[in-house]
Amino acid sequence: MNSCGTETYEEQLLGSSELKTGFSNTIIVQMDPAVQEIWDTARNIKCEWVEYVEKQVKFSPFEVDMLNVEEVKFEGDSVECFMDLQVGKYPDSTDIDEAVKIGEPLSLIVYMEDDKEMYDMHVKDCYAYSSDAYDSSETVKLQLTDEAGCVLNKKLLQGFYQKREQTQNVDNASYGSKLVAYAYLSAFKFPDVFDVFTTCEVEICKGGCQNKCTENRQEQELAKILAQPRLETTTEPFFEGVELFGGPISCQDPEIARIDPRCRLNLLFINNLKEEESDCENDPFQENCPADCLRYASLDPRCQPDCDIDPFNLGCPPDCEAYSGIDPRCPVDCNKMPLHPKCPADCDTFTGKDERCPCSDRPTHPGCPAICNIPKAAEIDPRCPPDCSETPFHAKCPANCTVFAGKDPRCPCSENPFSDNCPPDCARYGKEDARCRPDCQLEPLHPECPPDCNKYTGTDSRCPCSAKPRHPNCPPQCDVDPPDPRCPKPDCAKVPFHKMCPANCKIYAGQDPRCPCSAYPLHPSCPPNCESYAGKDKRCPCSEFPLHKNCPPNCDVYTGKEYYK
Structure with missing residues (x-):
């Protein structure tokens, strides 16, 4: 195997102890037998084997x-x-x-x-x-x-x-x-x-x-070829085809046209072509001019669609006989195509055939297979014969209320109240049903158990919160009972009038409802009452009310005058 340039190699798989084995060789395809030119090609051929599933x-x-x-x-x-x-x-x-x-x-x-x-x-x-x-x-x-x-x-x-x-x-x-x-x-x-x-x-x-395609895969392959010492390329090979290095050549690319002899054109022909194309503005229908179908769709015959290839083109007349339900311009014949998405779903007829009518919605429909191995489906599907040992509640099986009271819908608990499958109805059968005797350790709130209001105030209806409003089970009533330690403490510097803050009537008389002006009539925050407090309230001086009883008499001036009452 190690002849004619073929090499073997082993590489460890990423994230695994397994190895992949491969053979590689580089083949140069050149036009001239003596020298390598820029349009010659190089191919690095690899054959790999690795443990994988494909x-x-x-x-x-x-x-x-x-x-x-x-x-x-x-x-x-x-x-x-x-x-x-x-x-x-x-x-x-x-x-x-x-x-x-x-x-x-x-x-x-x-x-x-x-x-x-x-x-x-x-x-x-x-x-x-x-x-x-x-x-x-x-x-x-x-x-x-x-x-x-x-x-x-x-x-x-x-x-x-x-x-x-x-x-x-x-x-x-x-x-x-x-x-x-x-x-x-x-x-x-x-x-x-x-x-x-x-x-x-x-x-x-x-x-x-391994061997995944990456964006720089072509550059990596080229670097591997050029790095091998036995290759004596005169310049970079010109890549063509799609097998190893990417897309096919395009002579529309000026750089490719410059270096690839297959793309070289006579410059005179190019110049003549440009001269012919130069008049496209005045004569846009020339063969050398590109079709401008946005402006001349109805005038330029090159813009007409090929209705055999593209029958749905808007420029083609709709063929509703052939494409009913496919061409959006053709109305759907629901009699011929009842399963078409544009036709209303007829689930009574096509359940199991129309994807809009799945069998999961109507499992017993004749168009759906009978699923008799699922008990719930077997119970409702008349096509499934019941196995009474497996499905004793099936409508076709006799009811066994002694065993299945409370489980079989045909044996309701109202008719079998003492069955172990039914919850005890102690309101009606408290004296007859032995299960109705309460265990006060497990059911302390039972009406027949003595109330324990120290533990169950707010939980036991016999122990209302109104009796013990500060009980942990009762929500705090901070509007009614602010001293409750569970109520948040106010910031008295910010809310001095709060119920839980001490009244500072010296400062807030007339403002704090707990400090009314009737109790602090002389406070600056209260309106002056000169009729009652002249001579006492600085805002009601005796000079303005000289005859008030609270002011000293001035008999030299006011003899014979009456005092204010």
Whole structure:
């Protein structure tokens, strides 16, 4: 094996003790037998073997939102993969419930349950087919990604991207992990067919998968080739094709056209072409001018659609006989297509056939299979004969009220009140039912037990909180009983008038309701009462009320005058 430049190598898998073995060689394809030129190509060919699991997954066509499940065994471990095709961009995508339009974004999604986070996943070799006969010579096949997972047609596919998500149960509690690989696909169609089928190879590896496509993969491969000492390239090789280094050549790229002889054009022809194109503004219908279908759709014959290839184009007349229910311009004939999403669901007739009428809603419908191995379903499905030893409550089985009173709906507790399956009705049968005698240790609030208000005030209706308002079981009544130690203590500096703060009548007389002006008539905060307190209240001086009884008499001036009463 170690001849003609072929080398062997072993590498340890990422995160694992397992090894991968491979052979590699570099092949130079050159046009001249003597020298290597810039348009020659170099290919580094590798053949690797590694312990992994690889399965081909087949996605449902665009119109079907089925979910396939594959289980893959790997050395005693179990890995579950789920594949789905949805409309929209993941994670905001939804199930496909009708025909998608050309150009509408879709999501190819591959899920892998990996609670222990032991595995890696590599999606590669994706193809699109015109039918589900994948190996037929009549089936049109379009490759979307190569064996490394690199996208070959970026106009149609973006990805694959990969992320790890935590799975949750019904209580929204995280209990596991799953690995999700997803890619964005722009909806397209093959001529004369409406379904597009997609498949991908999914490689599941312990630790980490190797040979994944990366953005700088081409640069890495080129660096490996140029770093080998036995190669004597005169300059960098020119890459073409899609097998190893990326997309095909495009002579529209000026740099490629400059160095690749297959793209070299006669400069005179180019100049003449430019001269011919220079008059496109005045004569836009020339063959050398690009079709301007936004401005001249009805005038330029190149803008007319090919109705055989694209019958749904708005420029084509609708063919409702052939495309009823498919072309959005055609009304749906619900008599011929009763299962179409635009037709009202007839669940009485098509349960089990129409996806809008699942069997879970009508499990006993004739269009659904009888599920006799589930007791609840067997009870209501007349097609299931009952096994009275397994389903003694079945309507077709005789009622055994001695054993199943309170369990069998035909044996209600109202007719069998003393059955152990029925709760004791002590209000009616307290003296007859032995289960009605209370255990005051377990039922201290029972009416037949003496009340213990030290423990159960506020809990026992016989011990109301009004009797012991400060009991721990009773809510504090801070408006009525502010001194209750459970009531929050006020900041008397901020709320001096609070009930729990001492009244400071010296400062707040006339403001604090506990310091009324009737008790503090001379306080500055209270209005002056000169009729009663002249001579005592500084705001009522005797000079203004000289005859008031509280003021000293001035007989020299006021002899014969009466004092104020």
